[in-house]
Every structure is written in structure tokens, then in C-alpha cells.
Amino acid sequence: MNKCIKKEVIINGNGRKIYGVSYMPENKEKCPVVIFSHGYNGNNNDFAMNSEYLATNGVGAYCFDFCGGSVNSKSELKTSEMSIFTEKEDLSAVIDEIRSWDNVDEDNVFLFGASQGGLVTALVAEEHMEKIKGMLLLYPALCIADNWNERFPTIESIPDIQEFWGMTLGRIFFESIHGYDVFKHIGKFNKNTLIMHGDKDEVVPLEYGNSGSKLYPHSKFEVFPGEGHGFSEAGNKRVAEMTYEFVKENLNNM
Template sequence: MSSYQKEIIKIKHRGREIYGVSYMPNSKKKCPVVIFSHGFNGTNIDFAMNSDYLAKNGVGAYCFDFCGGSINSKSDLKTKEMTIFTEKEDLSAVVETIRNWETVDQDNVFLFGGSMGGLVSALVADEYVEEIKGLLLLFPALGIADNWNERFPTLKSIPDTHELWGVQLGRTFFESIHGYDVFDHIGEFNKNVLIFHGNQDEIVELEYGKRAEKLYPHAKIEVFPGEGHGFSDAANKKVAEMTYEFVKANI
């Protein structure tokens, strides 16, 4: 097991700043890297265990806080200013920045997204097919637009603010996905995709993961029996191991 450097690295773009933590192996040669995107109201810490596991095994990682992505975010913006598309801009800026790091093998940059971060990672992968080597999705929230459009069927029905799980969302969040079909904007990514999904997920139905698997030319879904939206420690450990195996198999 080699040691690694853990460092806070901030990325500026569009007049805002992203707070992130890099986990880079102490290696003379450039290494592959996995960019982790957290879910709704999550932070970079959500994937600290996964990043530690990768870095100890020679694969770099970068975990960051989406701008306005959480009440605990260390990045800019308020939660009321965040949309799926501001998060997409954040992740795109991260991809463009990290590919140019001296320690990173720019041909081997992978995206890993959990829940809403999975949706955002899938959207970004479709626009950065050349730059991204592989995509990993952990119970990706591909139903977000469907769910909210059902809840607020007309633009008039959208409130100025709406609280979800203790997080204040602004009108812009809902307006930006009004009439938006996620499945029209994913599936072009033609490299390998690995989807992790529990069969007891009550937030994002397993059907969404299965539908994504069919849509991508090279996707595989790993169904975790008994797991919900948020995995047990044992399942998370398996995800970390499978992420490492996926990177190794694809570089």
C-alpha cells in the first residue's frame, strides 16, 4: 500500500469557487483519477472512504462540494441558486481543470456520481465523451425532472422557494427542469458505464438504473439486494473495490 497526499484544492469558474479535496498517490508517474460527485445535500466527505481506498491503490481522486449543493457546502452559492445545470457547470469546470494537472494521466479521467451527482455526471459524460474514460453511477437520480414535473406540472405552479429535506430550493431549480427529458440528454457516452443500484431504493426506483443500462451502448448494472438509497457499509466497501477494478480494467 503506497501513501498519498490529501490536499484542499479550490477551483474558480463563472465567478464562483468550488471547494474540493484531492487524494493523489505519491507516484512519479501520472495516475488515473476518479472525480466524485455527491448527491443532493451531500458534500465531498461522502466519498472520502472511496477516495482513500483508490489513492492507497495508486488511483487518484477528487471530491468536491457542488456550489449551492448542500446546507453544509464549503463552495460558493446558496442552495436557492443551485440547479442541475449549475452543478453541470461545476463538474465540467472540474473535469477541464483536473485533466491539466501534472500528476494526472489525462487519458484516464473517470466520473463517479451518486444520486443527483450521478445524474449530473451522466449529463457531463455525454458532452465530454473524448475526455472521460469511464462512468460510474451510484443509484443515479435520473427521475428528478420527472418527479418535479409531476409535482409542479405548470410553470405557474412552481413556488418561489420550496424546502426539501431541510434544504431551501429556489424557483430556478424547478423552472430549469420544466419539460426536460433526462433520457434525451444521456446515453451518447460510448465507453464503459457501471451502474450500482439497490433493489430496495425508495427514492430512485431501480427501473431508472435499468433503463439507463439499456440506453448506453456499453453499460452494466450491478443490483445490490436489500440495499436502499444510501448503501450499508459492506455494500459501500464493495462499491469502492468495484470502482478500483473498473478503473484498472479500463485504462
């Protein structure tokens, strides 16, 4: 077992400060890393348990706060200035920074995204295929554009401000996904992909995860019986174990 070295790390990307925490195994060798992207109104703490588990098993992790992605975000930007596309910029900046670290094996960088962070991760992976070794998506919110386009069918119907689930969203969030077809922008990522989804998810219907999985050439779809949007302790433990196994199976040097 490795000792986990936990450290606050600020990354500068697109003129914004991105706050995050790295979890690295205490050894001098370059290690594989998993970059965790949280969901709507989540933060870097959401995957602390997963990250500590990985680090004690020799795999590094970085968890960060999307800019404007949460009322508890320690990164810059107001929640009303955030969109799926500002979050894409954040994750892209994080990938480039982490691949440059001395203790990171740049050929073995993996992405993990949950809910809205899963959608963002899927979109980013398409554009940074050569930098990413594999991708894990946890109940990815591939339904976001469909949901809001149904609610605001015309540009004129989009409000300047919208309160949703304890967070204030701005016009940019809705305008940027108006008429956007997520499924036309994902599926080309040609590395191994694991999508995990609960069959009792009332926020992101299971069909979205299943449909997304079918688009990828090397994809596995894992259904968690009885789990909703946000897993039980047992479900989360299994996700952490499956993440480690996925990384181990996909390492370049094994």
C-alpha cells in the first residue's frame, strides 16, 4: 500500500484560476492519473474517497472545482457565468497542466466525469483523444440539452437568470446549448470507455447512458441495480474499485 499525499493545487486556464486537490502515491516513479469532474453544484470533495483509494494503490488523482460550477466552488467565476462550454475549457486546461507534471505518466491519463461533469468529460474526450488513455462516466447527464431545450424552446423564452437546484444559472448556460444535439458531438472517442448508471436514476434516465454507450467503439455499460442519481456507500465503493481495475487493465506498460 502507498501513502496518499494530498495537496491543494491551483491551475490557471483561460484567464481563470481553477482550484483543485491532487492525491498522489508517495513514490518517486511517474504514475497514471485519473482526473475527476464533478456534477452540477458539486465540488472537488465529491470524489475524495475514490481518489484516496486510487493513490494508496499507486494511481494518482486530481479533483477540481469547475469555475462557476457550484455555490461552494473555490475556483473563479460566478455560477451565472458558467456553461457546459466554460466547463469544457476548464477540463481541457486541467488535462494539459497535469500531463506536464514530473510525477505523472502523460501516456496514462484517464478521465472520470459524473452527471454534468460526465457530459463535459465526454465532449472534451472527443477533442483530446491523443492525450487520454481511457474514460469513465458515472450517470453522465447526456440529457441536459434536451431537458432545457424542452423547457425553453425558443431563444426568446430563455430567462436572464434561472434558479435551479440551489444555484443561479445565467442566460449563457441555456443559449449555448439551444438546439444542441449532444449525441452528434460524442462517440468518436476510440479508447476504452466505461459508463456506470443506476437503474433507479430519476434525473438522468438509464436510456441516455445506454444510448451513449452504444456510440463508442470500445465501450462497456455497467448497470447498478437499485442505485439512483448519486450512489449509496456500497455503490460508491464499487465505483472506486472498478475505476482502479479499469486503470490497471488499460495501462500502456501492462
